[in-house]
Amino acid sequence: MRIAMLHNRLRIEEEMLLDALEDLGAEVVAIDLRRTSFDLMNGEDWRQYDLVIDRSLSLTSSLTATRIIEVYGVRCMNPSHSIELCSDKLRTSIELERAAIPTPRVMIATSPEAALTAIEEHGYPVVLKPTIGSWGRLVARVNDRDAAEALLEHRSTLGSAQQGVFYIQEHIDKPGRDLRVFVVGGEAIAAISRSSDHWLTNTARGAEAHGLPLTPELADLGQRAAACVGSDVAAIDLLECPQRGLLVNEINHSMEFRNSISTTGVEIPRLIAEHALRIAGATSGKRRQEGALV
Amino acid sequence: MNSATTTTTETQTAACIECGGELQFRRSPRLGQVVMCSGCGVELEVVSTSPLALELAPEVEEDWGE
Known part of the structure; x- marks a missing residue:
């Protein structure tokens, strides 16, 4: 089977x-999107692949490439629609709400004045997030009105138009950690906790990953969350709310896992590769069938 | 771009273009691979495998993430 992996830098993951993938016998090509262009009228070069795995760090590149490659009729993992839903916190929240999956309360405003009113009505603290962003960047805990006014003014004045969508999340008083469930092919495979003295618990911000038993509740929430955004592969971030229990916070479509293999004892890349081959095998078989019918 | 590289039967080495420290590749480097210099901490990208050449890896951009 022939598989392409999109990237813009080859990290450890x-x-x-x-x-x-190579150990499992796949013929794999790493394609650097910084050096790639697409001919919208001719996708022949891409149709040689049974599956394209997106591992680009750049969301813009990921979405651009997978949208086009899917038009060529080639299956992407994750699909572009799933990347769209996971990468935009507002769209993720909408899907979680639609699927009745427990999640923190979210308020949305498109002006700083409306955002301030929503924050005041909810009460402090709240968490202000960009709708698109990762690794905890520009995520701020707002403890009082002074901070709210300053942050909202800075975002609306200095930020891009996208920063003009104010995503305000209730602050969950979590116990110094958040939880992450890895889901591959609809099945939860591993879980970790990420601990930090800082209120942000992204490993990109220095939090430490620890293995966590995969309880039925974690597995169920993780699997339902991955399903509601149509992900083949996803990392589901959860918060432990003292009053409401586990809440799904975010869904990551191109997860990092280098620190989660030894801590969980689960061969995450191997399981992702096995799932990729299952998808590629199904695609390859379907194509052969279609070819035979022509 | 760095050209000071050495190849033995088991490892390939290259000099960090920032601090000059030695970087060792225990297996064949891949094009696009990012490595960190243990001497100065800078991230370097493999921009050519034959001959082995490194450049400073691109800085993190606004839309990068998981």
Whole structure:
């Protein structure tokens, strides 16, 4: 089977995935999107692949490439629609709400004045997030009106038009950690906690990952969350609310896992590669069938 | 771009273009691979495998993430 992996830099995760795919006998090509262009009228070069795995760090590149490659009729993992839903916190929240999956309360405003009113009505603290962003960047805990006014003014004045969508999330008084469930092919495979003295618990911000038993509740929430955004592969971030229990916070479509293999004892890249081959095998079989019918 | 590279049967080495420290590749480097210099902490990207050449890896951009 022939598989392409999109990237814009080969980190440890991408290397692990390439190795796992090759170990399983796949013919894999790493394609650097910084050096790639697409002919919208001719996708022949891409149709040689049974599956395209997106591992680009750049959301813009990921979405651009997968949207076009899917038009060529080639299956992407994750699909572009899933990347769209996961990468935009507002769209993720809408899907979680639609699927009745427990999640923190979210308020949305498109002007700083309306955002301030919503925050005041809810009460402090709240968490202000950009709708699109990762690794905890520009995520701020707002403790009082002074901070709210300053942050909202800075975002609306200095930020891009996208920063003009104010995503205000209730603050969950979590116990110094958040939880992450890895879901591959609809099945929860591992869980970790991420601990930090800082209120932000992204490993990109220095939080430490620890293995966590995959309880039925974690597995169920993770699997339902991944399903509601149509992900083949996803990392579901959860918060432990003292009053309401586990709440799904965010869904990551192109997860990092280098620190979660030894801590969980689960060969995450191997399981992702196995799932990729299952999808590629189904695609390849379907194509052969279609070819035979022509 | 760095050209000071050495190849043995088991490892390939290259000099960090920032601090000059030695970087060792225990297996064949891949094009696009990002490595961190243990001497100065800078991230370097493999921009050519034959000959082995490194450049400073691009800075994190606004839309990068998980």
